[in-house]
Every structure is written in structure tokens, then in C-alpha cells.
Amino acid sequence: MSFSSRTLKFFLSIGVLSYSAGVLAKEVIVTQKDKEFKVGSQKIEKPLEVHVGDTIVVRNDETDVSHNVYGKNEKEDTVFKFLIQKPGEKDEFKVEQAGTIEVKCAIHPGMKFTIKATK
Amino acid sequence: MRNHKITLFSVLFMGIHFGFAHASVEDDARRFAKSYARPKELKHPAKNPHSVEKEKLGQFLFFDPRISGSGTMSCGTCHNPALSWQDGLPTAMGNKGEVLPRKTPTILNLGYSQGLFFWDGRAESLEDQALKPITNPNEMAMKDMETTIQLLNSSETYRELFKKAFPENETITEHSIAAALATFERSVQSAEAPFDKWVEGDKSAISNDAKKGFIVFNTNGNCVRCHSGFRFTDDSFHDIGTRTSDKGRGGLSDFKEFEALQFAFKTMTLRNIIERAPYMHNGQEKTLEDVIDFYDKGGDEKRPSLSADIKPLSLTAQEKSDLLEFLKTLSSRDAPVVMPALPVFGKPQ
Numbered sequence: 001m002s003f004s005s006r007t008l009k010f011f012l013s014i015g016v017l018s019y020s021a022g023v024l025a026k027e028v029i030v031t032q033k034d035k036e037f038k039v040g041s042q043k044i045e046k047p048l049e050v051h052v053g054d055t056i057v058v059r060n061d062e063t064d065v066s067h068n069v070y071g072k073n074e075k076e077d078t079v080f081k082f083l084i085q086k087p088g089e090k091d092e093f094k095v096e097q098a099g100t101i102e103v104k105c106a107i108h109p110g111m112k113f114t115i116k117a118t119k
Numbered sequence: 120m121r122n123h124k125i126t127l128f129s130v131l132f133m134g135i136h137f138g139f140a141h142a143s144v145e146d147d148a149r150r151f152a153k154s155y156a157r158p159k160e161l162k163h164p165a166k167n168p169h170s171v172e173k174e175k176l177g178q179f180l181f182f183d184p185r186i187s188g189s190g191t192m193s194c195g196t197c198h199n200p201a202l203s204w205q206d207g208l209p210t211a212m213g214n215k216g217e218v219l220p221r222k223t224p225t226i227l228n229l230g231y232s233q234g235l236f237f238w239d240g241r242a243e244s245l246e247d248q249a250l251k252p253i254t255n256p257n258e259m260a261m262k263d264m265e266t267t268i269q270l271l272n273s274s275e276t277y278r279e280l281f282k283k284a285f286p287e288n289e290t291i292t293e294h295s296i297a298a299a300l301a302t303f304e305r306s307v308q309s310a311e312a313p314f315d316k317w318v319e320g321d322k323s324a325i326s327n328d329a330k331k332g333f334i335v336f337n338t339n340g341n342c343v344r345c346h347s348g349f350r351f352t353d354d355s356f357h358d359i360g361t362r363t364s365d366k367g368r369g370g371l372s373d374f375k376e377f378e379a380l381q382f383a384f385k386t387m388t389l390r391n392i393i394e395r396a397p398y399m400h401n402g403q404e405k406t407l408e409d410v411i412d413f414y415d416k417g418g419d420e421k422r423p424s425l426s427a428d429i430k431p432l433s434l435t436a437q438e439k440s441d442l443l444e445f446l447k448t449l450s451s452r453d454a455p456v457v458m459p460a461l462p463v464f465g466k467p468q
Contacts, residue, residue: 068379070373084377106373106380107380108353109233109240109355110234
């Protein structure tokens with residue numbers, strides 16, 4: 001293999017990796033409706049699988065119920081906490097580390113789901 | 120003759136009119152009934168499955184006053200089955216007779232709860248909740264759980280009861296005490312109330328006024344916003360504007376910065392509510408009429424944390440009266456609770 005083709009392959013690899021990372025980092029929209037956390041129209045029953053770098057958008061789709069959402073990791077450290085969300089309001093946070101985050105509404109204890117973040 | 124015709128016509132018309140009126144109230148109320156039905160089954164957690172032995176042991180522990188600092192206070196002292204599992208006081212009484220800041224909440228139907236527990240929701244599960252009052256210095260005031268375990272171990276009967284309830288355990292543990300208490304608490308359920316019979320389809324089980332009250336409950340009264348489902352609560356936490364300096368859920372370290380949780384307390388069940396006066400976390404309302412007036416005026420205190428759901432309702436006197444009639448239909452005639460003869464304590468093992 002010539003020097004130039006190796007160099008080309010190296011830079012191509014870097015480019016592909018960078019591109020992949022860019023494509024993988026995505027935005028996941030979680031809604032709050034009928035006092036449940038949902039993705040699309042489905043209640044989140046299983047851990048929501050995401051990647052480090054993804055952004056989780058939490059939106060209140062209720063007609064007249066407010067929510068107050070926060071998340072803690074497995075060490076019980078607070079990962080994020082939003083101010084109260086009235087219907088129509090949304091907030092977001094970026095997943096910085098691999099692991100699990102328990103997301104809850106501090107007002108409605110029936111509302112909770114788990115985020116499972118991998119690298 | 121003509122007058123007779125008119126009279127006959129009037130009577131027929133009125134009969135038809137009232138007949139329709141009743142039918143429409145029934146139909147209107149029926150629209151809301153479904154979500155209030157009792158769940159088909161009570162689910163015990165996988166980590167603490169039900170057994171008759173565990174429930175029986177839990178009942179012994181629940182009514183045993185000797186597992187308290189003074190030896191006089193059991194769980195059942197405050198959660199008294201003769202008073203709908205409360206104590207009839209505005210706020211609870213402590214181990215030394217002191218007045219505590221919050222009312223004793225009923226334990227009725229907690230097995231159907233999605234959590235959390237206590238007025239501020241500081242316990243995640245009934246198992247988590249069950250031990251806290253035992254060592255709380257203001258409540259049962261046991262020195263610690265080790266002392267409690269030592270005391271229970273001194274009874275041969277208790278040792279046998281624990282062995283039967285937890286055959287996998289060699290000794291009595293904190294975990295097994297909590298599991299037994301929680302299992303017993305899950306067995307505490309209200310029986311069928313007139314409202315339940317109506318939900319099941321018996322149109323005559325509750326009065327027409329009560330049906331109208333149920334409609335108000337689900338519409339103008341806005342009560343359903345939090346008092347939903349079979350237990351008439353979604354277990355949510357709100358500042359409803361009571362006269363209090365108690366921060367409630369907002370006093371927990373996790374939630375000090377959450378404005379909506381300041382002065383916020385758990386939504387209580389409305390089952391057997393007429394028997395459970397006085398009302399609110401601080402017992403500030405003496406009667407259910409007072410409670411209805413409280414909500415009608417939009418609470419007492421207008422704070423930044425006040426729930427957006429608390430606002431003047433402008434209910435009519437008739438609507439308030441109907442609401443009260445409806446709330447009365449939530450009371451069941453529950454079977455008497457048998458107090459167990461407690462095991463004898465001996466020397467610690």
C-alpha cells in the first residue's frame with residue numbers, strides 16, 4: 001500500500017466516524033399526555049434506549065395539566081430538573097454519560113420511565 | 120271536562136318530563152362511571168408476594184403497641200380501624216401526647232396505590248413506609264430497629280410466625296418486618312359502597328341528587344382533576360391553598376427548588392370520606408360542607424405555588440348540596456376488624 005493511499009484511507013475513516021457520530025446524535029421527543037410519558041402515542045413501558053450525546057426533549061401535551069419533571073442517575077444524583085411545564089411547554093437535556101436515568105414527574109408519582117444510555 | 124283534559128295532560132306531561140329528567144341525569148352521570156370501577160385485581164409487588172402467613176404476621180405487628188418507645192403506641196393507635204383507619208383528630212398525636220403537625224391519613228385501599236407514601240411522598244413503597252413511624256422519635260419512637268428485632272425475637276410465637284411467613288430467612292430482619300406490615304396494609308380495603316353498586320349498573324343504588332353531584336364532581340367542581348379512579352385520588356401533590364406554613368413535599372431536600380411543590384401535599388382518597396373528618400393535611404376543615412366551600416372560593420392562601428387548578432368555582436347552593444350527597448355514597452359498611460391476641464414476650468434470644 002502506498003503512503004498516499006494509507007493517508008487517504010486514514011482521513012476517510014476519520015471522516016466516516018465523524019459523520020457517523022453526527023448522524024447518531026439524535027433528538028428524542030418524549031411527551032406528557034393523560035398523566036403518562038409517551039413516545040408518539042405509546043406509553044413508555046420499557047427503558048428508552050438512547051446514546052450519549054442524544055438530546056431528550058420533554059414536552060407537555062396535556063390540555064390543562066402541568067408537570068414538573070426531573071431525572072436521577074443510578075447514584076441518585078440529579079441529572080436534570082425542569083421548572084414546572086404548563087401545557088404546550090417543553091424543555092430538553094443532553095445525555096452526557098452512559099448509564100440509566102430515572103425520569104419522574106414530581107407532582108404525579110404514577111408518571112415515571114427509565115432512560116438507558118449507551119456510548 | 121276541558122279542565123279535566125288539561126289536568127290529565129299536565130299530569131302526563133309532568134310525568135314524562137320528570138321521567139326524562141331522571142333518565143338524562145342517569146345517562147349524563149353514567150358517562151363518567153367507568154374509570155371509577157374497582158381494579159380487577161390487587162397486585163402485590165414481585166419482591167413481596169402475598170401469603171396468608173405474611174398478612175397474619177403483619178396484622179400482629181400492626182396492632183402491637185409494645186414495639187414503640189413508650190410501649191403504648193401501635194400503628195393501629197393512629198390508624199384505628201374503628202375510625203376508618205385514622206384517629207379522628209385534626210392532626211396526629213405523638214408518642215408523648217404531643218400534637219404533631221399533620222393529620223393521620225387513612226390506609227384504606229393503599230394496595231391499589233401507585234405510590235408515593237406519607238403526605239409529602241417521602242416513601243417510595245409501602246415496604247419503605249412501614250418502618251419509618253416505628254423509629255420516628257415523634258411517632259412510635261423505638262430506639263432503633265435492632266431493639267425492635269431483639270424484642271420480637273424474645274417471643275417464641277413471633278419467631279414461629281416469622282418462620283412461617285419467611286421460610287427463606289433464618290432470623291427476623293428489618294426487611295421481613297416491613298414486608299409483613301406492607302402485606303397486611305394491602306389487605307385493608309373498603310367494601311362495596313352504594314356508589315360502587317351504581318357503577319356496577321344498579322341505577323337505584325344512589326339518589327338522583329347524588330348522580331347530579333357526581334356530574335358536578337366531574338365537571339364544574341373540577342374535583343376529578345386529582346380525585347380520579349377507584350380510590351378517588353391520583354396520588355398527586357399540590358398546593359391547594361390551605362392555611363399552613365408546612366412546606367410539605369417542597370420541604371424534602373430534592374424539591375426545595377420546585378416552586379409547585381411548596382406547601383404541596385398528597386391528594387387523599389375520598390373513600391369513606393364522610394367518616395373521616397376533620398379534613399386537609401392540617402385538619403383545618405371540620406366538615407365536608409366546609410371543604411366544598413374551601414374549594415369553591417379557590418382556597419385560603421394565594422401563593423406562587425398555588426396549583427393552577429385551584430380557582431373560584433362559583434358553584435350554586437344546589438350544586439354544593441348535590442356534591443355532598445354524592446360524597447356520602449362513597450362510604451362502605453366495612454367488616455369489623457378482629458384485634459389479634461398478641462404473642463407473649465420473654466427473654467431475648
